[in-house]
Amino acid sequence: MKPFELPFQIFKILDQGYHIAVTVNINALPARLLIDSGASHSVFDKSRISYFLPNFQVNESPLMAMGMGDDLEPFLLKVRDFEIGKRKFPKYQATLLDLSALNQIYSRFYDEPIHGILGCDLLMKLKANLSYKKKTLKWKDWKKPFQVRSVAPGAEHLMATLKIQKQKANMLIDTGSSSTIFDLNLFKQFYHYEAQQLKRSDQPSAGIASTAQSFGSVTIPRLTFGPIGLTNHEMLFIDLEHINSLYAKLGLPPIDGLLGNDLLFMLQASLNFKSKCLRLPLSS
Known part of the structure; x- marks a missing residue:
């Protein structure tokens, strides 16, 4: 079986800046996550998570997603059905943050919102290979x-x-x-x-x-x-x-x-x- 490859999207920000994003599934619904190796933990947008989890409950988080800014207040949430490509993460404990500031910037250039950040925790679990040449996020099966x-x-x-x-x-x-x-x-x-x-x-x-x-x-x-x-x-x-x-x-x-x-x-x-x-x- 070949390594699994997931294409990522490229978003141009201002003149010389770029963001890259990948589409995942939360409760079988597509969600767009920015790939950010500078974020210690993956996060979901608190204001948009109800679309995927209508009856969600949160707990206060003792941890910050380092790299996301110290003035953001995080919350914890267990996601029962979270999938990247064909890789499933049952009962993944996600961090919720208010990403409205990020989406305000995106709304100037793009119509579709960002639902979260794919951080270093999941990139490490995937043992991912990020290829800017092929524009793919790749990992091998187990x-x-x-x-x-x-x-x-x-x-x-x-x-x-x-x-x-x-x-x-x-x-x-x-x-x-x-x-x-x-x-x-x-x-x-x-x-x-x-x-x-x-x-x-x-x-x-x-x-x-x-x-x-x-x-x-x-x-x-x-x-x-x-x-x-x-x-x-x-x-x-x-x-x-x-x-x-x-x-x-x-x-x-x-x-x-x-x-x-x-x-x-x-x-x-x-x-x-x-x-x-x-x-x-x-x-x-």
Whole structure:
């Protein structure tokens, strides 16, 4: 997969000055952000954010977006659906500022307003490459090498290490599994749940042998899985001892779960068996 490129616009300010801007999506609505590496944090215009978030709530910010001016009063806001290109930032904590002075200048030259500033925080997260020659903002997708584990002569499993709640998890990549499933016992190292929270599930993941296996599920309010955030996600659990006992005999570390098609689709993943890479364009 090629690096993702997003064209930016060039706005001429006065005789020899320029601003560059890129179009992003806030709640699936297009928004124009100035690209400003001199701003320590990205900000949205306080007077225009209601167009994207009609029922927004703000908190006072203890931080200033350095580079934006010391006389501006900032506020914090969580944006649930914020997207740059195909890169999503779930529950991004944005800073709100009054950008009316900036838009007054723009109104002299251009009809369309500026909705915010794309600052150094997101440019760093994107590991962006800003090309003035090509007039593009470019970044690469996120890729993780997967391991090929031999479980028998001519029989192999694909493994990838992803982070769950900032802790490493060994996931068996299983495109034959309709849903992602975690080990009933090992998952507690990532998210602790009480036994009474576990509900019996009569609809196991298709592709997983269910004989003599008891499936259960727990609705988890918030969970980070690799580069995405999951909210109120119903997680499936099963005792994976039948797999991990085999792994133990082979001297292999245990698996924490099976990465199935539900999250592979959500991650917009691609598997490259030649380069042995799991590519996830939706990193954060």
